[in-house]
Amino acid sequence: MHLYVAARLYRIDAIRSRIRPGAWALGALLLWLVYLGGVHLGDEALDWRWWPGQFAMTWLGILFITSVCLLVSDLATCFGYWWRPHNRKLTAGAALAGALVSAFAIYQAVRTPVVVEHELVLKDLPAHLDGTVLVALSDIHLGAQRRAAWMERVVERINAVNPAAVLLLGDQVEDEPANDPRLAGVLRAIRAPRGVWAVTGNHEYYGNAAGTIAEFEAGGVRWLRDERIELLPGLHLAGIDDIGSRMRNGGNILSGLDQLYPGAAQGATILMAHIPAAPVIDRAAARGVGLMLSGHTHGGQIWPFNYLVAQRFPYVDGAHHVGDMQIIVTRGAGGWGPRMRLWKPGEMLKLTLRAPR
Template sequence: MFSIILNVIGSLLHLYVASRLYKIGPIRDRVSLSAWWLGAGAIWLLYIAGIQLGDEALDWRWWPGQFAMTWIGIQFVMTLCLLVADIVTGFGLWWRTLAPRLIAVAAAAGVILSGFGIYQAMRAPGVVEHELVLKDLPAALDGTVLVAITDLHLGAQRRSGWMQQRVEQINEIAPAAVLMVGDQVEDNPIGDAQLAAVLLGFKAPMGVWAVTGNHEFYGAVDTTIAEFEAGGVRWLRDKKVELAPGLVLAGLEDIGSTMRRDGNYMGGLDALLPGPPTNTATILMSHIPAPPLVDNAAAKGVDLMLSGHTHGGQIWPFGYLVKRQFPLLVGAHKVADMTLVISRGAGSWGPRMRLWQPGEILTLTLRSAQFTGRGASQVASVAKQ
């Protein structure tokens, strides 16, 4: 069903963009109508073939699949720009002599924005720092630094070489622990023999911990888990662990499939945290920041909840649509006495494009209310791109 939807949407975008571009004088003067549509048809067939092959393939199918997903992203951005020109000129009903020039300007803007979006997705994710006061954090742990990284989407687009760069980037921060908050893979286990050695390169005395995201379950989840465990990553699947005396890290199994079935996805949290913790700071990792789950976690006395999944919308203006389901879209938010931090993620899904929402890695500096005398509601963040 998903590929059918992409086929329809992508075909319509492709048809619209191709028809508008042929209105540009230099193109129309130099290329015959039949040659133009023959070329447009060939690109459309390649797009359809790529969608059918899928963008997560790790063999020769990689390039048509990646082309298809990137092409639909480019067509979307181009459509936004060309629509502005069409609306201004009434789709050619007025300003007839000016319309082709405005279409040319809009097309150029679409190309530039698409290129910038691809650059944003391909460049190294920035580091965003948050300083967080946890009311029950022991004074001895004041200043503890954690790193949270989510939505890596390792697979055809990003493999062990890209991950090696992220390990080096994170090690420069010198965190006590590394927290991987779901969607470590695009769909399937990546089957990269170098991955385990790369992951073993993390330097984090309190360990490297992970929870599943919805994408882990689109492939062989147990194999993916084994691949990361070989690299020293420990998974929290509705489990919790004491990172240090007075600091507990809890992890929820992904709730995505239960949400899609309109089922009750509170069971994991209720079993994991049956009541408010006593004199213990609790950090909860849950890939999807579903509003009822967030409220329930706050009611249970969780100090800090970490999530991803939303990508911050990834490509404008999708953030407005994502926000309808996840009102707290990205960044740090206070929910009662709990702080919720939602990351845009380090990778990308679908088109390797990010428009106004660059990838990020989170640095979390924990502060004790006992030590500082500050209220638990205080949170500060600063971006270092």
């Protein structure tokens, strides 16, 4: 993609008239080497290495979007054989479109997540809990880019919803603990009388999971690791530890869920499970769970990768029904890899629970 974009951009008259071919080729080569160096360094480190790593990931996203725009132009002109008087102008227009769409995708990724509301009837919910409001977030990915200052804006938006409890659905960090001294204070500013509850995601286990758990516990967050509690009288909250490592190693991904519910779930039940794997969904529905909340997919993050994600997971984004169970898969509050989202921004869920009538 890098070579393709470099070659097509050099067809634009405004570039060809100002830059010699050798200088353009040298610049493209140097940019490619910076990209390779950034990929090698990665973007998880919290020191200077984050910048080339972040450039590499974002450049990859820009290349993809720009390549798609340029390819549309090339197909329209049969790679320059049709509309010859205009094909260079079309190439310039496609390059401009790639730049504008990329800028929009970056904006969608870095903005404060929007509130997406779901009103749902939860089976067996007691009448006195009708109207209970919860907030759920997933895939925050705190780290080198998203720090306590970004999370502070998220907390302000959470508090504006006035939830009874806040549910964090995994991938709270990029890989390693955020190591931000302000984070604990920011998390303690969340106003939720029934607490803030979390489950682990795959990224917690890519790094120091114990350190991340302790870091969030210092901010008042309580973790559910194959555990369940009674959140409110008649409303049960359960959380399973991340199944990602077991998926990668061929282990039993249902062991945590089976430990929680060897038989049918009793009462109104919400299950927090980071990865919406089909076996977990089917087993939870069979056990009588009323609502399952997941993340992990990022909603595909950059269109059209949502179609590829759908080949791996049955539900990529939004609310669905599996038998009597409802499942909501959130596209997440943050992002991973290229700091880009196309076309939908990050989100946090406002869940209003209704009792059956």
